[in-house]
Amino acid sequence: MKIRKKILTLFLCTTLAFSFSSCQVQKTTTEAVTKTTAKTTKEEVAEKTTKEETTTAEVTTTTAVKVVEDYAASKVNEQGHVMVVMYHGIMDNPPYHRTKEQFLKDLQYMYDHNYRLISLEEYLSGHITVEGGMTPILLTFDDGLDTTFALKKTADGFDVDENTAIGILEGFLKEHPDFGRHSVLYFHDQTKNFGEVGTDKDRFDWLLEHGYEFGNHTATHDNLGKLSKENVIKEVGRVEKYVRSLYPNMKLTTITYPFGARPNEAYRDAAVKGEYDGVKYDYVVGFREGPSGPFVPVTHNKFQPFNAPRVRGSDGANGDLWWYFDYYEKNPSLKYVSDGNPNTLVVPEKRANTINDYAKENFEVITY
């Protein structure tokens, strides 16, 4: 229930990228709402969802979302897998980095095979807004590199450096505006995250204004599996403190464990909930490095919030991105395929037993 409440709160913060102060207001409201009846909560969600759709439409200026009505013909399966891809920077250094050509090849494959980018908020709430028939995919970028994102100076301020991953993605979106402008950037606490052009605030402001989201990748990229509890708290808390120094109302919601390594089991929770130097952190999902389990969505009873899998953005080895592309071409029934309505959970009858309590409480479940 605790997770459910937190995820619900996150969903209501879907305007996070546009207004952090309003998110705080919404959070307070939601906490009050969740203490009342379930019915009221659902009504609140429906109301906020409408708002969220309006916001998305305004920002992406795409056409109205296509909703599928013949579920069987479109093979709708909203309990299917949602891949989370782990990228780093743009350089010729496989398997953790991609060249520009390789990254464009990845994006083109995704687009041509009906994958559409979703936000972290959508992933965490399960209320996914891709068109009917499409498969959601979440891109993440670790390490705060200047080849992941950097600014360049222009006559009237700053713009994205088109040779960085985000610059390449932005270029791709000009040609394919319906792909979805979303990605999550995970970084450390030192200044000079994402290069040296502009200030940290300039760089983060640009990303927020363009719809990107942030997460914690620890202060120094140490291996959490080898640290004391005290040092785990310090590694995680320093990033939260850094973010709070730039945006007093911002609270990160997820962590990517460096090397995919979680802390010692005895104090594993310290990586996702704690307090450092007066700053609290409380995360709802921790991502591993590699496919630590099936890519099930948050509505699935096998979803493990602090063991959430990611696939390495590479074509190098079994279990990497291009291995999974092939795997889902051979096993299309395992993929998440949307009906186009973020408030319904449309599931083939034979997968109905995978629907968890969070889904039952927050979606109109339809089996066929």
Ligand SMILES: [Zn+2]
């Ligand atoms: Zn890393």
